[in-house]
Amino acid sequence: SSDLVPNWPVFKLSEEDAQEAQKAAQELGVTGKILVLHPLPATAAKSWFVGKWVQLIDGLPEGFDVVMIGVQGDQAYLDEIGGACRRKTHLAAGRFSLKGLAAFFKRCSLFIGVDSGPAHIAAATGVPVISLFSGTNRAAQWKPWGEQVRVIQKSTECSPCERRECPFDNECMKRIEAHEVLEAVKLFLGNTRFSNG
Numbered sequence: 144s145s146d147l148v149p150n151w152p153v154f155k156l157s158e159e160d161a162q163e164a165q166k167a168a169q170e171l172g173v174t175g176k177i178l179v180l181h182p183l184p185a186t187a188a189k190s191w192f193v194g195k196w197v198q199l200i201d202g203l204p205e206g207f208d209v210v211m212i213g214v215q216g217d218q219a220y221l222d223e224i225g226g227a228c229r230r231k232t233h234l235a236a237g238r239f240s241l242k243g244l245a246a247f248f249k250r251c252s253l254f255i256g257v258d259s260g261p262a263h264i265a266a267a268t269g270v271p272v273i274s275l276f277s278g279t280n281r282a283a284q285w286k287p288w289g290e291q292v293r294v295i296q297k298s299t300e301c302s303p304c305e306r307r308e309c310p311f312d313n314e315c316m317k318r319i320e321a322h323e324v325l326e327a328v329k330l331f332l333g334n335t336r337f338s339n340g
Contacts, residue, residue: 193227210234
Protein backbone atom coordinates (compact mmCIF):
# COMPACT_ATOMS: atom_id res chain seq x y z
CA SER A 144 0.00 0.00 0.00
CA SER A 145 1.06 3.62 -0.47
CA ASP A 146 1.74 4.14 3.23
CA LEU A 147 4.68 1.72 2.91
CA VAL A 148 6.44 3.90 0.32
CA PRO A 149 9.26 5.90 1.96
CA ASN A 150 8.66 9.63 1.99
CA TRP A 151 12.05 10.62 0.57
CA PRO A 152 12.88 14.34 0.36
CA VAL A 153 12.45 15.73 -3.16
CA PHE A 154 13.78 18.92 -4.78
CA LYS A 155 11.30 20.86 -6.92
CA LEU A 156 13.29 22.62 -9.63
CA SER A 157 12.40 25.36 -12.08
CA GLU A 158 13.41 25.93 -15.70
CA GLU A 159 15.83 28.61 -14.44
CA ASP A 160 17.55 26.04 -12.22
CA ALA A 161 17.92 23.69 -15.18
CA GLN A 162 19.35 26.54 -17.26
CA GLU A 163 21.91 27.33 -14.54
CA ALA A 164 23.01 23.69 -14.55
CA GLN A 165 23.19 23.63 -18.35
CA LYS A 166 25.28 26.83 -18.43
CA ALA A 167 27.65 25.44 -15.78
CA ALA A 168 28.12 22.20 -17.73
CA GLN A 169 28.94 24.20 -20.87
CA GLU A 170 31.39 26.48 -19.06
CA LEU A 171 33.08 23.55 -17.32
CA GLY A 172 33.38 21.76 -20.67
CA VAL A 173 31.57 18.62 -19.55
CA THR A 174 29.70 17.07 -22.44
CA GLY A 175 29.21 13.43 -21.49
CA LYS A 176 28.32 11.43 -18.41
CA ILE A 177 29.32 13.12 -15.16
CA LEU A 178 30.69 11.84 -11.86
CA VAL A 179 30.52 14.58 -9.23
CA LEU A 180 32.70 14.65 -6.11
CA HIS A 181 32.44 16.79 -2.98
CA PRO A 182 35.72 16.33 -1.08
CA LEU A 183 35.63 18.97 1.66
CA PRO A 184 33.26 18.83 4.67
CA ALA A 185 32.33 21.68 6.98
CA THR A 186 34.43 20.28 9.84
CA ALA A 187 37.99 18.96 9.74
CA ALA A 188 37.11 15.77 11.62
CA LYS A 189 35.03 14.59 8.64
CA SER A 190 37.82 15.03 6.08
CA TRP A 191 39.24 12.27 3.93
CA PHE A 192 42.81 12.66 2.63
CA VAL A 193 44.12 14.32 -0.55
CA GLY A 194 46.10 11.20 -1.52
CA LYS A 195 43.02 9.00 -1.18
CA TRP A 196 40.92 11.35 -3.32
CA VAL A 197 43.67 11.22 -5.96
CA GLN A 198 43.70 7.39 -5.86
CA LEU A 199 39.93 7.35 -6.18
CA ILE A 200 39.76 9.83 -9.06
CA ASP A 201 42.53 8.13 -11.03
CA GLY A 202 40.74 4.78 -10.60
CA LEU A 203 37.27 5.97 -11.68
CA PRO A 204 35.80 4.48 -14.86
CA GLU A 205 36.69 5.88 -18.24
CA GLY A 206 34.10 7.68 -20.32
CA PHE A 207 32.97 10.01 -17.52
CA ASP A 208 33.74 13.64 -16.80
CA VAL A 209 34.86 14.13 -13.19
CA VAL A 210 33.62 17.34 -11.55
CA MET A 211 34.66 18.44 -8.05
CA ILE A 212 32.35 20.86 -6.28
CA GLY A 213 32.69 23.02 -3.19
CA VAL A 214 32.24 26.53 -1.87
CA GLN A 215 34.54 29.31 -3.07
CA GLY A 216 36.83 28.82 -0.07
CA ASP A 217 37.47 25.20 -1.11
CA GLN A 218 39.28 26.23 -4.31
CA ALA A 219 42.83 25.68 -3.01
CA TYR A 220 41.95 22.22 -1.66
CA LEU A 221 40.29 21.21 -4.93
CA ASP A 222 43.30 22.56 -6.85
CA GLU A 223 45.59 20.40 -4.68
CA ILE A 224 43.60 17.26 -5.45
CA GLY A 225 43.10 18.05 -9.13
CA GLY A 226 46.77 18.99 -9.59
CA ALA A 227 47.91 15.61 -8.26
CA CYS A 228 45.58 13.53 -10.47
CA ARG A 229 46.67 11.93 -13.72
CA ARG A 230 43.09 12.18 -14.87
CA LYS A 231 41.55 15.48 -15.92
CA THR A 232 39.17 16.96 -13.34
CA HIS A 233 36.81 19.91 -13.65
CA LEU A 234 36.68 22.24 -10.65
CA ALA A 235 33.47 24.03 -9.69
CA ALA A 236 34.12 25.78 -6.37
CA GLY A 237 31.48 28.40 -5.60
CA ARG A 238 29.87 27.82 -8.97
CA PHE A 239 26.25 26.98 -8.05
CA SER A 240 23.24 28.31 -6.23
CA LEU A 241 21.56 25.70 -4.01
CA LYS A 242 18.87 24.83 -6.55
CA GLY A 243 21.28 25.14 -9.44
CA LEU A 244 23.45 22.54 -7.71
CA ALA A 245 20.43 20.24 -7.34
CA ALA A 246 19.67 20.67 -11.05
CA PHE A 247 23.31 19.88 -11.89
CA PHE A 248 23.13 16.71 -9.79
CA LYS A 249 20.17 15.59 -11.90
CA ARG A 250 22.55 15.54 -14.88
CA CYS A 251 25.07 13.31 -13.05
CA SER A 252 25.48 9.54 -12.99
CA LEU A 253 26.89 9.37 -9.44
CA PHE A 254 27.77 11.55 -6.44
CA ILE A 255 30.71 10.71 -4.16
CA GLY A 256 31.36 12.88 -1.16
CA VAL A 257 31.98 13.34 2.51
CA ASP A 258 29.27 13.73 5.16
CA SER A 259 27.89 17.13 4.17
CA GLY A 260 24.90 19.05 2.84
CA PRO A 261 25.59 18.35 -0.86
CA ALA A 262 25.32 14.59 -0.22
CA HIS A 263 21.78 15.13 1.11
CA ILE A 264 20.90 17.37 -1.84
CA ALA A 265 22.24 14.78 -4.29
CA ALA A 266 20.20 12.01 -2.67
CA ALA A 267 17.07 14.19 -2.82
CA THR A 268 17.54 14.60 -6.59
CA GLY A 269 17.62 10.81 -7.03
CA VAL A 270 21.23 10.51 -8.16
CA PRO A 271 23.08 7.51 -6.65
CA VAL A 272 25.17 8.64 -3.66
CA ILE A 273 28.28 7.22 -2.03
CA SER A 274 28.79 9.03 1.28
CA LEU A 275 32.07 8.73 3.19
CA PHE A 276 31.24 9.04 6.88
CA SER A 277 33.68 9.74 9.66
CA GLY A 278 33.08 8.32 13.12
CA THR A 279 31.93 11.69 14.48
CA ASN A 280 28.25 10.79 14.03
CA ARG A 281 26.09 7.70 13.69
CA ALA A 282 25.52 7.20 9.96
CA ALA A 283 22.23 5.42 10.62
CA GLN A 284 20.92 8.67 12.08
CA TRP A 285 22.55 11.27 9.82
CA LYS A 286 23.07 9.61 6.42
CA PRO A 287 21.40 11.00 3.28
CA TRP A 288 17.92 9.63 2.59
CA GLY A 289 17.28 8.01 -0.75
CA GLU A 290 16.77 4.76 -2.57
CA GLN A 291 20.32 4.68 -3.98
CA VAL A 292 22.54 5.69 -1.05
CA ARG A 293 25.62 3.75 0.05
CA VAL A 294 27.42 4.84 3.22
CA ILE A 295 31.00 3.81 3.93
CA GLN A 296 31.92 4.23 7.60
CA LYS A 297 34.57 2.59 9.78
CA SER A 298 34.15 2.23 13.51
CA THR A 299 36.89 3.22 15.93
CA GLU A 300 37.12 3.02 19.69
CA CYS A 301 36.35 6.73 19.98
CA SER A 302 33.27 6.92 17.74
CA PRO A 303 30.82 8.56 17.76
CA CYS A 304 32.81 11.49 19.17
CA GLU A 305 30.86 14.47 17.73
CA ARG A 306 34.14 16.42 17.52
CA ARG A 307 34.86 19.11 14.95
CA GLU A 308 38.63 18.45 15.13
CA CYS A 309 40.14 14.98 15.53
CA PRO A 310 43.08 14.45 17.93
CA PHE A 311 43.87 11.09 16.26
CA ASP A 312 44.64 12.22 12.69
CA ASN A 313 41.17 11.27 11.43
CA GLU A 314 41.79 7.57 12.05
CA CYS A 315 38.18 6.65 11.20
CA MET A 316 38.53 8.28 7.77
CA LYS A 317 42.03 6.89 7.28
CA ARG A 318 40.53 3.39 7.49
CA ILE A 319 38.39 4.04 4.39
CA GLU A 320 40.42 2.93 1.38
CA ALA A 321 40.03 4.20 -2.17
CA HIS A 322 39.58 0.65 -3.49
CA GLU A 323 36.52 0.20 -1.22
CA VAL A 324 34.94 3.32 -2.68
CA LEU A 325 35.74 2.10 -6.20
CA GLU A 326 33.99 -1.19 -5.43
CA ALA A 327 30.89 0.79 -4.45
CA VAL A 328 31.20 2.78 -7.69
CA LYS A 329 31.25 -0.48 -9.65
CA LEU A 330 28.09 -1.64 -7.92
CA PHE A 331 26.27 1.53 -9.01
CA LEU A 332 27.71 1.84 -12.50
CA GLY A 333 27.87 -1.81 -13.47
CA ASN A 334 30.31 -3.12 -16.03
CA THR A 335 31.65 0.25 -17.10
CA ARG A 336 35.27 0.12 -18.20
CA PHE A 337 37.58 1.01 -15.31
CA SER A 338 41.07 2.40 -15.60
CA ASN A 339 43.89 0.21 -14.34
CA GLY A 340 45.50 3.19 -12.62
